[in-house]
Amino acid sequence: MCGVIGIHSQSDVSKKLFYGLNSLQHRGQEASGICVYDGESMVLEKGMGLVYDNFDDESFLKLSGNIGIGHVRYATAGGSHEYNSQPLLAFSKNKEFALAHNGNLVNHKSIRKELEEEGMLFQTSIDTEVILSLVAKFYEGDIIEAVKKTMARIKGAYSVVMLFEDKLVAFRDPNGFRPLLIGESQKGEVIIASENAPLEIIGTDKIRDVKPSEIILVDENGIHSDFYEKDNREHCIFEYVYFARTDATLDGVNSYNFRRRCGEILSKEAPVEADLVIAVPDSGTPGAMGYAQESGIPFAEGLVKNRYMGRTFIKPTPEERELSVKLKLNPLETVLKDKRIVVVDDSIVRGTTSKNLIMRMKKAGAKEVHMRIVSPPVKYPCFYGIDTPSRKNLIAANYSVEEIREKIGADSLAFISMDGMLGATGLKEDVFCKSCFNGNYAVEPKELIV
């Protein structure tokens, strides 16, 4: 879980990278970084913390350059160290290679071991460094060839932006697990990023997805596109369920429309008599709107959200996770009192959020609480870059729907069906990775299963 951006321009890009990263902040709040090429060499500034806190006027002065990349990193178990922040920068063969990655490789451990046996030293403990090392190792004068050779070795999910001399390079794995888009402005400025928001905000037209397997090189001659091999689409459906912004249109699916349709479909699959539909904001909101509209039950705001909390899911202890749910969302007694409530959320992972909210909504006077989830039960870990915990912490991997209902204290509980969710994409063909719901892994994650 991360966000990447790269810009190739005729003018300074440091502030644009900063604004772009700000609009990708939801994809990672642990660390952030920017690397630019100033015409002679790479300049890198990165550290732990939010984009807004990490850069100021002084850093923009240092980071002056017309080509650059940026990264926001999500907290994942065990790896929360400054040395793991990105972009990564390496020096090899008298060249500088800088790279930022979103996704997760499934075979980085064995490649790392092999490289270590050859004498390579690593500066980080992340899979991304393996990509950087391979590109540098395979480089013999043609950067695209080096990327192709790297893609032949690495397996799993990778959406990568890279700086090499005065070139911006980007590549996406053949399954297209994680999103990546490219846009160009009328002035010829090219932006590549994890979502469309930064492209729209900084200002580009002709926005399109970087295709699975595609390798893009941007230099003073414009955009050059190449392919590693045929694609086999496995776009992460959880991007639309939860991870991406509501305004994201990724690989032909708009996340707002998807969430809203899921709500409509769920209201038909699992109707209930109630007085009000409320959302668990923000990612549950479009689903709740859809549920309300389709069922005819009025939509109301029953939970007040603290806007300054960010995404608070990966706290180390259960106590901290519960406290952060409390801090983040507070029930609105005047709305809930004596009412039968349908609560719509995007997903149940550990069950912490629902359990805590239902208890507090009942305390605030809600007569009945019916939980409706606009994604199927999350039963399997993700090996391609979404930080779903191991099976023992996934409530749906260990309990039936009825048992979960009881544990979270709901009067009823329903999840959308797999077919319902797929129908909400509006696409005829199934081109999605649903491994967190069904355990079907398109790229064997053997090395990562503990």
Ligand code: 5GP
């Ligand atoms: P639970 O509390 O059941 O563990 O998680 C479900 C809640 O966390 C939902 O409200 C959902 O919006 C949110 N959520 C689901 N997946 C993720 C994730 O990967 N990261 C974060 N930060 N929140 C998540």
Ligand code: MG
């Ligand atoms: Mg949520």
